[in-house]
Amino acid sequence: MHVTPIDPAHGKSLYEQVADRVQGLIAEGTLQPGDRLPSVRKLHEQLSVSISTVLEAYRVLEDRGLIQARPQSGYYVRHTALIEPEEPESSAPDTVDNSLAYQVMQAMRDPKVVQLGAAVPHTDLLPLATLNRLIGHVLRYKSAEAHADSVPPGSEALRHEVARRLMDAGCSVTPDQIVITNGAFEAVYLSLRAVTRPGDTVAIESPTYFDFFEAFELLHLNALELPANPQDGVSLTHLEQALQAQQITACLLVPNFSNPLGSCMSDAKKKQLAAMLARYEVPLIEDDVFGDLHFKGARPKAVKAFDRQDNILYCSSVSKTVSPGLRIGWAVARRYQSQVERFKWVINQTTAMTPQLALAAFLVNGGYDRHLRHLRRAYETQMTRMRRAIADYFPAETKVTRPRGGQVLWLQMPPEFNAVDLYQASLQRGISIAPGAIFSKTGSYRNCFRLNCSMPWSEQLEEAIKTLGYLCKKQLAEKMLREIEG
Ligand SMILES: Cc1ncc(COP(=O)(O)O)c(C=O)c1O
DSSP: OOOOOOOTTSSSOHHHHHHHHHHHHHHTTSSOTTOBOOOHHHHHHHHTOOHHHHHHHHHHHHHTTSEEEETTTEEEEOTTOOBOOSSOOOOSOOOOOTTHHHHHHHGGGOTTSEEOSSOOOOGGGSOHHHHHHHHHHHHHHSHHHHHSOOOTTOOHHHHHHHHHHHGGGTOOOOGGGEEEESHHHHHHHHHHHHHOOTTOEEEEEESOOTHHHHHHHHTTOEEEEEEEETTTEEOHHHHHHHHHTTOOSEEEEOOBSOTTTOOBOOHHHHHHHHHHHHHTTOOEEEEOTTTTOBSSSSOOOOGGGGOSSSOEEEEEESTTTTOSTTOOEEEEOGGGHHHHHHHHHHHHSOOOHHHHHHHHHHHHHSOHHHHHHHHHHHHHHHHHHHHHHHHHHSOTTOEEOOOSBSSEEEEEOOTTOOHHHHHHHHHHTTEEOEEGGGGOSSSOOTTEEEEEOOSOOOHHHHHHHHHHHHHHHHHHHHHHHHHHHO
16 A cells, blocks of 8 residues: 655644545545554554554544454545545436425325435424423413514524524524524525516535425526535535526535435635625525534534625524424524514514524523533534444445534435335335435436434344345346346
């Protein structure tokens, strides 16, 4: 193995540099599945780093699902070394069945199904007892407020807490700039309604959250799908080309732990994005539902933190962190505030007050930060276990993302693979997945699918991953056989 020395002045820690270096060798094929890695001592000498640095690097590579230790023998490249897809390769375009996304969501209702399809938090991980107590408290002591008629923008107490929390995302917002909505989806819908007219085109990253297409359909909007990669999201080069060609009226992105790729934009890219859109006077609708679910370090900033021209409508909710059933979200619309409030009023008048008041109390002193720490740790552990199980049971050609937050993994199989067929076969065995085709209208990603990692690890889950791996292998083997015979 040829090695260039590790640079101590590099921004990353030494062990991460060593891990990245070895990962590069696996990705380019210098180290093949089943190959033995250089011994810890040898790498320590070759790279002039300490033994503990090499050991830490090998531990990181194990976590990434790339290598495995064999007792008394050393470290080996896994049979299925989990390489991240670059820009997700798509298979040949196919027609997309509009009802498929809705079917995937319907499978959520079936308690017998192992829920790997919908990106919802598992109720075991939610602070249900505290929330129930707070709801009881609201109904007992704030009954008049809870039952009174109300109008947008929603509970003052809740907007105050949301504004306070937004400081963690780098945003300086006052409560009167916030509209409480029925979840983030409504916030996005109202924001789209405020900044577009029927027939307009909105730029989105591809693949993207499938319900955005439903909003576009209801509002008679066109989507311009821009390439994105699992590391830092949408291509700004492609976005600028669309802006130059005056193709788009607005942009709708999930910059922190996007769904389904799990990408997270760097601060530098967020700053560049905010400046670029301001230059062309094209508003951004930023959906930040996964922003609080980072695994390491500080919470990633919102693009809104770099908004100098009041050009960004920020949308989020507690559906991914506290409770999807409370149906509480918000939009920070500022210059579009009055339109968003008015549209909200026309559509459903207001959001139910009891959950708003209970959530406000939870954010004030219900232990939100402690809960988030627990949730983030659980998601990171579950995602690592899921990636390991994928490495153990899936075909060698499988590629899978390695997000630094959020709750979903995106898997890419060879181009001939059909994930809709996998969806149907796995549902028959009581497992739901989200097939890639629903995340785009271009007919791409037929060979991809998304897995939800919010379920606490269990034997049943391990069995489900094993079954999915078997079904993937079976489908690929049958396709190969047909090709040989035909
Ligand atoms: C990116 C994104 N935005 C919005 C939503 C919907 O959020 P809510 O349930 O708060 O409406 C989801 C749900 O999966 C999502 O992934």
